Amino acid sequence: MPTAASFSTIEVLQNGQRVEIRGLRPQDRAEMLAALGRTSTQSLYRRFFAVRRQFSEAETTFFLNLDFVSHVALVAVAEEDGKAVIAGGGRYVVIKPQQAEVAFAVVDQYQGQGIGKALLRHLSSLAREAGLQEFVAEVLRENTAMLKVFEKSGLEMTTRSEGQTIHVLLRLA
Numbered sequence: 001m002p003t004a005a006s007f008s009t010i011e012v013l014q015n016g017q018r019v020e021i022r023g024l025r026p027q028d029r030a031e032m033l034a035a036l037g038r039t040s041t042q043s044l045y046r047r048f049f050a051v052r053r054q055f056s057e058a059e060t061t062f063f064l065n066l067d068f069v070s071h072v073a074l075v076a077v078a079e080e081d082g083k084a085v086i087a088g089g090g091r092y093v094v095i096k097p098q099q100a101e102v103a104f105a106v107v108d109q110y111q112g113q114g115i116g117k118a119l120l121r122h123l124s125s126l127a128r129e130a131g132l133q134e135f136v137a138e139v140l141r142e143n144t145a146m147l148k149v150f151e152k153s154g155l156e157m158t159t160r161s162e163g164q165t166i167h168v169l170l171r172l173a
Contacts, residue, residue, distance in 0.1 A: 004126045005068040013113040017078060019087055021122055024073040028086065032075075033060075034084040040108045046143040047105040056075050069130070074122055075128040076106075076115045090119035092127060092135060100127060102135040102170075104146065116149040124155065127173050135170040 024032070036044070044050075044062040055063070073091035077084050088106030095101050102123060127167050128137065135155075139146050141164050150157055152157055156171040 003068065004072045004074075004130070005066075007020050007122065009072065009122065011118045011166055012116070013110070013115065015113055017113070018116065019078045019118075020150065021074055021118055022063065023068065024066060024075050024091075026077065029064055031086045032063065032089070032120060034166070035089075035105075035107050038107050039105065040110070043105065043108055043111070046140055046146070047103065066074065066091075066160040072123065072130075074119055074126075076110070076119060078110065081158065086096070088115040088119065090116070091124050092121045092123055092132075094132070095136070098131065100132050100135055102137050104149075116146065117152070120149060120153055124153070124170075124172055133173050134170065135168075135172060137168040137170070139168055141165045141166055163173055 005023045008020060011019050011021055015018060053121070054154070058097040063073070063110045071091070071093050073089060078087040086107070087110040088104065090102065090104040092100035092102045104116050104119055124135070137146075137150070139150075141161070147166065147168075150168055150170060153170065158169045160167040
């Protein structure tokens with residue numbers, strides 16, 4: 001299996017469209033920001049727990065400059081009118097030995113087509129290869145689509161509710 005930084009595979013979405021799942025690159029900056037612009041207010045809120053269309057330079061640097069050891073990010077790249085565009089992305093950040101926080105965002109027009117499922121599957125595989133045993137995530141209770149992705153992943157899942165937030169633990173091993 002390739003390293004996380006050089007990871008690349010083709011997935012076929014539920015609608016038949018092909019996307020490349022690959023490691024996020026620093027040169028993806030403009031397209032990543034463009035993807036944010038194509039994402040609805042509701043989807044941004046579900047990802048960041050606030051509507052975020054602008055990020056500081058430090059935040060943007062954090063999102064793009066990955067070591068692919070403690071911070072791994074994959075993107076789903078689709079073709080629109082002959083141009084490669086980011087349709088979604090997922091990442092994990094190691095927060096303690098053998099455990100990482102995982103998060104996803106998918107541009108609205110691509111939601112419900114299997115991108116989140118594919119990203120989770122590939123991130124899980126890379127994480128296992130890196131020796132991780134668990135993913136944790138905080139998901140808004142209203143984000144039933146993301147909760148379903150976790151539930152249908154085949155990974156052992158436990159949850160704990162706290163107000164409007166669901167704390168999710170996924171066992172990778």
